[in-house]
Amino acid sequence: MTITLRFLGTAAGVPIPHVACACNQCGEARRERRLRRTRSAILLEGPDGALLVDAGPDIYRQLALLPDIPRITAAIVTHTHSDHYLGLDDLGSVVQNAGWLNKGLLPIYATPDNWSRIEATFAHLFLPGMFLRFEARTLLIDAEQTIAGYSVRPFDASHTIDITTAMLAFTLNGKRVIYAPDLKVMPHEVFEGADVAIIGGTFYQRDHPAHMPLLKSIRTCKRLGVGRIIVTHVGHLEWSNAELWALLSEQGADLAYDGATLAFDV
Numbered sequence: 001m002t003i004t005l006r007f008l009g010t011a012a013g014v015p016i017p018h019v020a021c022a023c024n025q026c027g028e029a030r031r032e033r034r035l036r037r038t039r040s041a042i043l044l045e046g047p048d049g050a051l052l053v054d055a056g057p058d059i060y061r062q063l064a065l066l067p068d069i070p071r072i073t074a075a076i077v078t079h080t081h082s083d084h085y086l087g088l089d090d091l092g093s094v095v096q097n098a099g100w101l102n103k104g105l106l107p108i109y110a111t112p113d114n115w116s117r118i119e120a121t122f123a124h125l126f127l128p129g130m131f132l133r134f135e136a137r138t139l140l141i142d143a144e145q146t147i148a149g150y151s152v153r154p155f156d157a158s159h160t161i162d163i164t165t166a167m168l169a170f171t172l173n174g175k176r177v178i179y180a181p182d183l184k185v186m187p188h189e190v191f192e193g194a195d196v197a198i199i200g201g202t203f204y205q206r207d208h209p210a211h212m213p214l215l216k217s218i219r220t221c222k223r224l225g226v227g228r229i230i231v232t233h234v235g236h237l238e239w240s241n242a243e244l245w246a247l248l249s250e251q252g253a254d255l256a257y258d259g260a261t262l263a264f265d266v
Contacts, residue, residue, distance in 0.1 A: 003046035003150075003172045005262040008062040011037035012202040012235040013083045015058065024240040035241050037258055038062060039083040040181045040233045042198075044172070048149025049073035052091075053168065053179060059087035063094055065259075071100050074148035076139060077110040078157075079165035079182065080117035088122045092133035105135040109147060111154070111164040112138060139166060155190050157183040159210050169194075172264040178226075181233035184212050192224040198256070200233035204247075218251045229253040230262075 016037040017026035029035040039056035052075040063069055072095075077085045088108070095106050108126075110118060115136065124131040139145070141164060144153045151171040159165035159182040167180035167190070175195040180186075182200050191197055199221065201214040212220075214231060221229045231253055237244060248255050 001047045001173075001266055003044060003264045005172070005177070005264070006043045006045065007232060007256045007258060007260045008041040008043055009038035009056065009058055010232045010234055010256045010258050010260075011039050011083075012200070012233050013039070013081070014236065015039060016234065016236070018236055021236070023236075023238040024243065025236065025238050028240050034257065037234055040200075041084075042179060043070075043072070044148070044150055044170070045070050046149065046172075051076065051148035051150050054078055054084040054181075055087040055091045056083040057086045057090075060090035060094065062258075063091075069094075069098070071098070071103070072106065072148075074107045074109065074137075076147065076152075076166070076168065077108060077114060077118065078168070079160055079163055080110070080114045081160070081165075081182075084182075085118060086121075088118070088125060088134075092122075092125045092131070095133045101133070106133060107137045107147075108134045109137045109139040109145075111141060111166060113163050117163070141166065155187060156185075158185040159183055173266050175264050177264070182211065183217070184210055186212065186217060186220045186224075188224060191221060191226060193226075194221075194224075195227045196230065196262070197221050197226045197228070198230045198232055201231040201237070202233055202235035204235075204237055215251065218248075218253045222252055230256050232256040 017029040038058035041054040044051040050070040050072045052072050125133045153169045154166040157165040157167040170177045178197040199217045202211045204214045
């Protein structure tokens with residue numbers, strides 16, 4: 001039985017192309033639809049359920065473009081930066097219009113310190129009444145959980161100070177897969193020997209208080225024996241697709257695209 005990981009979106013905080021930018025990356029994305037990037041999210045699909053990770057402002061279009069949308073059985077919000085959770089209202093519309101409420105509310109998982117932001121904006125989706133769509137559940141850091149039928153262990157990515165940003169370690173048909181679109185640290189016990197690491201590419205070499213440079217992340221993965229490295233959460237790097245692909249290939253990493261899939265077989 002196959003588990004599919006689908007990249008719904010692969011951009012950092014701002015989609016590609018950027019408005020009024022004529023760099024190689026943005027100009028090429030205007031000309032070629034396949035190179036356009038919406039904000040990062042993934043969807044896991046398998047025999048036990050479908051798990052959505054993050055629901056940014058592009059989530060409605062991302063789901064609407066799927067030729068056959070599965071019934072999402074749970075969603076995780078990794079952290080409450082706008083590009084990861086501001087699409088919850090649109091997700092609620094999908095839940096309502098698709099008729100999924102007939103089988104119960106959609107569980108939304110987030111760490112305790114993220115819930116105040118979610119409730120400040122979207123309380124109506126969790127409270128009794130005509131807009132009730134979701135059920136609030138706690139995402140536990142450093143603890144194994146089964147969510148929508150998937151084994152997941154969240155870790156603190158140290159991307160944020162006032163809230164927790166979760167990186168997620170999945171076990172998918174025996175393969176250890178790390179999803180860390182926003183990360184500042186790479187704990188050895190999390191990444192060492194992982195089969196696949198999906199890491200953030202907001203900045204290539206530039207150091208940043210909230211992001212580890214992509215080049216450093218790739219080299220750390222290689223040192224820790226990660227089997228395959230895939231870059232998502234792609235920032236405004238300004239290189240053409242061919243230039244970026246060549247840079248990453250030279251370092252031993254692959255590049256994710258919106259709509260791309262990974263299959264994990266038994």
